[in-house]
Amino acid sequence: MAEFEELIDAHYQALYRFAYSLAKNPDAAADLVQQTFCIWAQKGHQLKERNKAKTWLFTTLYREHLAIARRSRRFVDSSADEVEYQLPTHQDDNARTLDGKRAIALLSELDETFRAPLTLFYIQQHSYKEIAEILEVPMGTIMSRISRGKKQLRQKMLTVPSDTINNVIELNPNKAESHG
Helix, strand or coil, rough: HHHHHHHHHHHHHHHHHHHHHHHHHHHHHHHHHHHHHHHHHHHHCCCCCCCHHHHHHHHHHHHHHHHHHHHHCCCCCCCCCHHHCCCCCCCCCHHHHHHHHHHHHHHHCCCHHHHHHHHHHHHHCCCHHHHHHHHCCCHHHHHHHHHHHHHHHHHHHHHHHHCCCCCCCCHHHHHHHHCC
16 A cells, blocks of 8 residues: 555656646546556556556556547537636746746647657656657657657747637646756
């Protein structure tokens, strides 16, 4: 039980941020993380190399997200506009912080093919190899998706007016500043 609590303490925040970047909804993100830890409680004992628990958790969370997305495409109840969750903006005078927040907001508009690798690399600070394992995609594909995703994000930064983004959340400003 203590090992399980340590695992939650060590990885909850990072898993939640990743889940939020995928689900774009705080409640759905929390549900994804909770489901991931429930699966760990059921199947985590099968993992022989405990140092791979972090990768296992991220992979499981991503698979759960994909399963939910597949189900939701089959059973659409309402439009996304009707259920979109708006978070208050956090104003900051620092232009760099604003650009970072704007980039994170625009990141959520990218296709998941590019959003997931970019989030795992820049926000969660995983290596290409870890991302390839989490998403179960070859490392070359990950590198290509990150490159193309950055290009798309750069293009959005140039074309989307900054005043149109109003649902920005602050993920972790200390990590955002370290990537300059």
